Amino acid sequence: xxxxxxxxxxxxxxxxxxxxxxxxxxxxxxxxxxxxxxxxxxxxxxxxxxxxxxxxxxxxxxxxxxxxxxxxxxxxxxxxxxxxxxxxxxxxxxxxxxxxxxxxxxxxxxxxxxxxxxxxxxxxxxxxxxxxxxxxxxxxxxxxxxxxxxxxxx
Amino acid sequence: xxxxxxxxxxxxxxxxxxxxxxxxxxxxxxxxxxxxxxxxxxxxxxxxxxxxxxxxxxxxxxxxxxxxxxxxxxxxxxxxxxxxxxxxxxxxxxxxxxxxxxxxxxxxxxxxxxxxxxxxxxxxxxxxxxxxxxxxxxxxxxxxxxx
Amino acid sequence: xxxxxxxxxxxxxxxxxxxxxxxxxxxxxxxxxxxxxxxxxxxxxxxxxxxxxxxxxxxxxxxxxxxxxxxxxxxxxxxxxxxxxxxxxxxxxxxxxxxxxxxxxxxxxxxxxxxxxxxxxxxxxxxxxxxxxxxxxxxxxxxxxxxxxxxxxxxxxxxxxxxxxxxxxxxxxxxxxxxxxxxxxxxxxxxxxxxxxxxxxxxxxxxxxxxxxxxxxxxxxxxxxxxxxxxxxxxxxxxxxxxxxxxxxxxxxxxxxxxxxxxxxxxxxxxxxxxxxxxxxxxxxxxxxxxxxxxxxxxxxxxxxxxxxxxxxxxxxxxxxxxx
Amino acid sequence: xxxxxxxxxxxxxxxxxxxxxxxxxxxxxxxxxxxxxxxxxxxxxxxxxxxxxxxxxxxxxxxxxxxxxxxxxxxxxxxxxxxxxxxxxxxxxxxxxxxxxxxxxxxxxxxxxxxxxxxxxxxxxxxxxxxxxxxxxxxxxxxxxxxxxxxxxxxxxxxxxxxxxxxxxxxxx
Numbered sequence: 001x002x003x004x005x006x007x008x009x010x011x012x013x014x015x016x017x018x019x020x021x022x023x024x025x026x027x028x029x030x031x032x033x034x035x036x037x038x039x040x041x042x043x044x045x046x047x048x049x050x051x052x053x054x055x056x057x058x059x060x061x062x063x064x065x066x067x068x069x070x071x072x073x074x075x076x077x078x079x080x081x082x083x084x085x086x087x088x089x090x091x092x093x094x095x096x097x098x099x100x101x102x103x104x105x106x107x108x109x110x111x112x113x114x115x116x117x118x119x120x121x122x123x124x125x126x127x128x129x130x131x132x133x134x135x136x137x138x139x140x141x142x143x144x145x146x147x148x149x150x151x152x153x154x
Numbered sequence: 155x156x157x158x159x160x161x162x163x164x165x166x167x168x169x170x171x172x173x174x175x176x177x178x179x180x181x182x183x184x185x186x187x188x189x190x191x192x193x194x195x196x197x198x199x200x201x202x203x204x205x206x207x208x209x210x211x212x213x214x215x216x217x218x219x220x221x222x223x224x225x226x227x228x229x230x231x232x233x234x235x236x237x238x239x240x241x242x243x244x245x246x247x248x249x250x251x252x253x254x255x256x257x258x259x260x261x262x263x264x265x266x267x268x269x270x271x272x273x274x275x276x277x278x279x280x281x282x283x284x285x286x287x288x289x290x291x292x293x294x295x296x297x298x299x300x301x
Numbered sequence: 302x303x304x305x306x307x308x309x310x311x312x313x314x315x316x317x318x319x320x321x322x323x324x325x326x327x328x329x330x331x332x333x334x335x336x337x338x339x340x341x342x343x344x345x346x347x348x349x350x351x352x353x354x355x356x357x358x359x360x361x362x363x364x365x366x367x368x369x370x371x372x373x374x375x376x377x378x379x380x381x382x383x384x385x386x387x388x389x390x391x392x393x394x395x396x397x398x399x400x401x402x403x404x405x406x407x408x409x410x411x412x413x414x415x416x417x418x419x420x421x422x423x424x425x426x427x428x429x430x431x432x433x434x435x436x437x438x439x440x441x442x443x444x445x446x447x448x449x450x451x452x453x454x455x456x457x458x459x460x461x462x463x464x465x466x467x468x469x470x471x472x473x474x475x476x477x478x479x480x481x482x483x484x485x486x487x488x489x490x491x492x493x494x495x496x497x498x499x500x501x502x503x504x505x506x507x508x509x510x511x512x513x514x515x516x517x518x519x520x521x522x523x524x525x526x527x528x529x530x531x532x533x534x535x536x537x538x539x540x541x542x543x544x545x546x547x548x549x550x551x552x553x554x555x556x557x558x559x560x561x562x563x564x565x566x567x568x569x570x571x572x573x574x575x576x577x578x579x580x581x582x583x584x585x586x587x588x589x590x591x592x593x594x595x596x597x598x599x600x601x602x603x604x605x606x607x608x609x610x611x612x613x614x615x616x617x618x619x620x621x622x623x624x625x
Numbered sequence: 626x627x628x629x630x631x632x633x634x635x636x637x638x639x640x641x642x643x644x645x646x647x648x649x650x651x652x653x654x655x656x657x658x659x660x661x662x663x664x665x666x667x668x669x670x671x672x673x674x675x676x677x678x679x680x681x682x683x684x685x686x687x688x689x690x691x692x693x694x695x696x697x698x699x700x701x702x703x704x705x706x707x708x709x710x711x712x713x714x715x716x717x718x719x720x721x722x723x724x725x726x727x728x729x730x731x732x733x734x735x736x737x738x739x740x741x742x743x744x745x746x747x748x749x750x751x752x753x754x755x756x757x758x759x760x761x762x763x764x765x766x767x768x769x770x771x772x773x774x775x776x777x778x779x780x781x782x783x784x785x786x787x788x789x790x791x792x793x794x795x796x797x798x
Binding site for chain 3: 634636637638640641642644645648665668676677680683685720721
């Protein structure tokens with residue numbers, strides 16, 4: 001009986017140990033799952049390549065203007081016609097962009113579709129728009145603007 | 155007889171035993187009755203509420219971000235990952251009510267718990283629709299200007 | 302027999318004492334265990350949702366142009382059609398028919414001012430600043446403001462701040478965005494293209510009225526002789542008072558520094574003239590008198606401010622705070 | 626019965642008070658930094674640094690500050706050296722970023738294609754990137770006219786254009 005009595009209190013200690021460990025396990029599970037909270041929404045904000053796509057698009061828009069100016073400069077110094085010079089420069093730009101994006105595991109393509117001229121002549125005033133295809137793919141997000149219409153001013 | 159009344163020692167051990175047992179039984183009854191709620195349901199509820207609002211916010215943030223870079227002519231689509239279960243339940247993301255209520259709704263399959271997330275005035279200008287079930291493997295949001 | 306002897310040793314009080322102790326302990330333990338999960342609910346679920354509500358609100362305001370539409374037409378110039386607003390965004394747009402924003406982070410002055418007039422219910426609905434629990438929508442508390450150098454920005458004598466006062470007893474989430482705010486108009490001149498009739502005096506014709514104070518910025522002045530300086534400004538022959546009629550700065554990259562009049566080479570100086578000076582709506586002659594500065598272009602005719610002016614953008618911060 | 630080491634009323638009371646106090650202290654203190662807050666801080670920082678680049682890029686040409694293209698065009702192509710020469714001759718860029726990102730430190734790398742190979746130069750170094758650093762990128766296109774106007778050392782031909790990726794790594798102090 002003496003042993004039994006000792007055992008009883010021992011069991012109580014064991015039981016309280018069990019209860020407390022249960023609580024701790026519950027809390028650990030909870031804390032663990034609480035750590036996951038906010039993961040998805042931050043991921044959406046951090047991983048979605050909004051800025052990369054926008055920058056690709058914006059930069060191409062800005063560049064169409066620069067390239068137009070350069071194409072006329074080339075036309076005046078070499079024998080290239082404006083459309084040919086434009087295409088050369090645009091290809092050059094496209095290659096550089098492809099390589100710079102490829103470093104980050106993103107496949108981009110920027111290609112010139114056509115140069116729009118109001119009269120059919122390629123003078124500074126007549127070229128008002130260029131049509132460009134822009135695609136972007138990082139394996140999860142695929143973007144394509146076909147065509148992106150870019151206004152180029154004088 | 156007097157000695158019997160005066161002597162409390164026998165009572166004490168019995169009394170101790172009964173009280174002790176009562177308290178222990180009482181405690182364990184409370185614990186066993188409530189343990190499911192305390193250790194399973196409440197944390198599950200918390201986790202579900204957290205994760206569902208998290209996933210809802212992910213969808214809403216993604217749609218907002220995507221909206222801001224939509225091409226004038228062309229398409230954009232993006233894959234996303236969501237956990238197959240929140241807590242212990244699967245769930246459905248419902249964007250069909252976005253047009254009228256400006257809201258994305260997540261509904262869990264078993265308990266029917268609903269979490270709603272707002273999408274900031276975008277749905278009035280761009281129709282958003284579709285549902286996604288967490289148990290399917292591939293999820294995608296897509297936009298096409300020609301549709 | 303040993304057992305019986307031991308029993309005789311027993312004392313009832315010990316057990317009661319012990320029982321009272323253990324009961325107290327157990328009650329406290331039950332309370333604690335039940336209380337802990339509750340702590341997590343209130344904190345994180347609401348917060349993560351608030352973080353992204355603030356994020357989305359700021360993103361839409363800064364990167365979107367907004368949209369209006371009725372049964373016949375639509376466009377991004379919603380500030381002109383406050384009745385049929387469909388979305389509120391503050392980004393400048395050059396093409397009102399396209400939904401795309403080509404100029405994120407450039408904030409339109411008119412849109413910002415119109416934002417201040419949108420009624421509360423529409424605003425909360427448009428920005429998604431509410432939550433919907435069990436089909437009963439309730440609004441979040443919010444505070445949206447534009448700040449510059451720590452102060453709330455003023456446009457058209459209005460402080461650009463919308464929403465409630467931020468409670469300091471409650472946790473709120475805050476998102477800051479860097480933007481370029483349209484603050485009126487600016488004309489930039491170099492020393493060579495400033496016209497002058499009198500020696501050392503640059504003359505600019507300004508035609509009001511203006512909605513905001515006007516800024517004149519001068520760079521590359523040709524300094525001659527020792528200690529060249531700016532003397533004073535006069536409008537139609539009346540000398541203007543510094544500080545009340547105009548303020549002046551020396552620009553150092555992104556910083557504005559105080560300018561006391563003395564010039565050194567390479568300085569870019571900037572004058573802010575009070576819009577009230579030009580409220581008559583007629584062409585006024587504005588003279589800026591310098592000492593030891595040569596202005597090579599003779600006048601009249603004088604340069605016209607209105608021909609040179611462009612929207613003036615200054616860096617500012619958009620601060621969005623949201624709480625339950 | 627040997628009652629040593631057993632819980633008594635006072636000890637039970639003590640234990641109860643201790644537990645309650647612990648819970649109260651924890652719940653009262655607002656300093657519960659949960660992990661998602663850290664992620665939200667990352668999002669915020671990324672947004673800010675991307676804004677800083679956009680604002681520099683979009684800054685109107687006639688403003689008092691140089692825009693991003695002009696800042697990059699003036700670079701003399703000498704890499705920065707930490708800690709003796711943190712910004713090279715990119716003072717304008719450095720001042721702009723410091724003004725727009727007052728509570729953060731940043732490094733700037735410039736990546737571009739030279740002879741079909743990628744070249745990455747360290748333009749501004751403010752120290753080793755801290756933990757939770759975020760990277761944002763913007764592109765500028767340089768031509769000979771912008772470079773010679775700004776007096777940079779890019780050495781471009783008249784018919785050449787060079788796309789430069791401005792890589793901004795930002796972290797909180």
